[in-house]
Amino acid sequence: MKRYPPKWIDSLLEALLKERFADEIIGDLHEWFEWKSESQSAVKLYFGYLKAVLMAFRLHNFKNVKTLFLLVIDTLMIHNNIKISVRSLLQHRLFTVINLLGLTISLMSFLFIYAFVSYEISYDNFHSKGENIYRVLQYNPESKNLVRSTPTPLADAFLTDFESSMEFARFGNDPVFVELDSQKYYEENFYWADSSMFNVFDLPFIYGDPKHALTEKNTVVLTEEVSNKYFGEGVNPVGKLLPIKIYDGNANITMRIDGVMKSLPSNTDLPFEVLGSISNAYELYSRFNKHWGFNWLHTYVYIPNKADVARIELQFPNIIERALGPEFVAQRSFYFQPLNKVHLYSTEVSGANAETSIDNIITFVIIGIFIILIATINYLNLMGARVNKRTKEVGVRKVLGASKKQLLVQFLTESNITLFLSMLMGITLVYLLWPVFINFLAKPIPFSILVTKESVSLFIALIFVCGTLAGSYPAWLLTSVSVSKMINKQANNRRKNNLQKVLVSFQFAVSVFLIISSVIVYRQVDFMSHKNLGFNQEQLLTIKVEDRATQEKIKLIKEEIAKLSAVQAVTVSGESLPSQMNNTGSLAWDEASRLNKKSIHVVSIDQDFFGTLEIPFLYGENFVRESDFGAESQVIINKAAMDIMGGENPVKTMIEIDDTRHEVIGVVDNYHYQSLLSSVIPVVFCTVPPGSRLSPDNIIVRLKTDDVFSTLDDIETIWKNFSPDEYFSFQFVDETYQAVYNSERRFLKLFSIFAALSIIISCMGLYGIVLFTTEEKSKEISIRKVLGSTVPQIVLLVVRKFMLLILIGFAVGIPLSIYFMNDWLQQFSYRIEVDFISVLLAGSLVSLVAAFTIGFNTLKAALANPIVHLRKE
């Protein structure tokens, strides 16, 4: 067989190369091809040919840019195509509006989702060593629990073996008061930190030297923002002294400012505003320096060599054994979490505020794609429906010599123009709604996230891909019909449009899926916010007592508050509500359990605690007197602790907490000391006098009044009597509990907004198709009417067809949503079941909207006077 060089290469060369070279090069290439085709195998021949062609592309051979540009315009007939596209868009105004609106809304949603997602995945991506930084989590192989906070001696335990290959950067929170020129500043985000911080993370300094910062005791580093707050803008405060009052340590220290670092960008999980040298913390809390039971530090580690990570991980059991003893190997371990996973992969980590999880991100990406798909399908369907109207136009163009390629380009131009216009409008809308958007997410996402090089190229690619997808279908429909059929009036060229039917079903499957899902998400959030927490949270408020000196007087303050007439009950506790549960010990109750201790939260309270919170006793009774938490002292446990011990009445038995024996005198019912997101684990309640870490530092008050404000004033007056310098701050328990579900609520809101948009866009598409169908069938409907059909019969005729499609959509969407929502609910410890009512409710909502969309048009057609349509010819 004789072989020929590929023709398209010829045309390409001819198009691109200057005339002076084109003939010569192409001719020579052909001659070479012919010469070699006798001696070489096909593969080698074509490969050699291609290589020669590629090498022929030299800059000096090319036509100049202007000529090339004109050539492109010429080939695509852009000018003419645009003109015709605009005319066609204007001719079918209603459909253009439906298309544009649908696409604009969907692109707007897409842009918002895109901004949200790219912001979320950008967290802490600005550290140059980020690839090799890990967060050290404590891992319990038994319970599979991951804990963010780590004890002080952890780093040293690693460093004895791996000093050369790891660098630790740790920081621990300790709210302080800074007093400057008789101004007081409460610094919640004060952290004790290692001096290695500035080497591990990228924290550029404005003033001072990061190499020497925090290396000495009594030194602090401020962020720019804090420095401006203290000293005003543009002042270099390095070397100045700051008097700082540390609550927990009960100390006043004057600290030297070592440096000012740039304020961290908003997309970070590193929380600090003021950093103090960690050597101070060692001195203040020296009891904990060797203590493995007190978890307070965030530990990050920089391991430059990736290969070391696996090597170190293998040594975890050895490190635990050496530091804590062999019996702890089964219960304690560590986990190195890569820095880039800290933000999105921390839902399992207790203590971390994982407001967004990777699952949320994936969900929104999928929704974004779905919404774009729905709108593209709208376009495609409406164009498909219009095909019958446009056959004549295409037929004439074909007769006049338009090639298939030219027709295709014409349709693609039209769809790309529509998408481009929608994108412009979408971006404008996004720009206008941006303040609402960031306010809603409560995140300062910069608009510039949408105008980076990557984003813009993605958007352009998106427009192009969608435009091409949507435009090629009608083009294919039209170009594949023979010309004679097209312009022949008698020929019935109405074609079955199966793809269109599938797509309508698909749209409704997606919409039903999203609506059912949002109903279930709504019910879960509602369930969590209204579920009985096991205690009465009405009119309950907590007052935090930070100052050690005031804590000494907490009992006196409590008694004074109890005297107020508007106060029903008052108690003190070591934990606020919802509780942090900072103190966790180990629980044993018999020989067997001593080898396999369980963890248990320790909370100090007083006699009035259960009465104030209205938590019922199951067995035994309340404390009669207060004692310290020493050996043989009395304790009360919760039901979870009783269950773990075997579920029998444990009153009067002895238990061991951190190897100290205590007598159980009562069991109370479980209450949700944290939100419903986490389950209740064993808790032991004890009484502890002031002066230790366990001591009560919260006053919990139940009011019995409508006049909350004057009561609060009274309480504040009492507070000021005891500690005139301390800031009085309180919180309502029900409000703080609700705030825990904020991220779920936000997820719900976003989700339901997008679900609503998807159904709106779908219905717009449906509206368009129905309109077309009735218009096309107007003659049939009129004849039927004339022959005696009733209006309901006619409505049924049209509706039946569409209802079937929607039902198919339901049949696909409902099982999918049930499956996925069951999966989603698994993350909650306390959850609802996917029930029939939710599905029915969501389903009927969608059907109602769809029925209205279809019915409106159909009814209009059925009620029309037949003469109007029959006369038209």
Next chain:
Amino acid sequence: MKGTHLGEFEEMILLMVGILNGDAYGISILKEIEEQTGRTVTVSTIHTALYRLEEKGFVESYVGGASNARGGRSKRLYKITSDGRAALEHARNLRDKLWKLMPGINP
């Protein structure tokens, strides 16, 4: 002499153009090179060298006839100019001079 320097490959092409004497174009040069030196080169390399030689004024070109094997496209034939001949001679003289300077080689 800046800008008129002859590279090794250019010199070879120029020689081939001279040898082919009026029948030099991409493919004939390619064949000649393969025949005389055993080197395989792509057509485009030869074109590039020819364009450069033309720019330097060592060859001149004119449109020749077309043939079937070329898909009906015309050839561009190359002819060596007097400048080209001079450049070749200069290169040869230079080389001869240098050879003579090499010790252990009898003229």
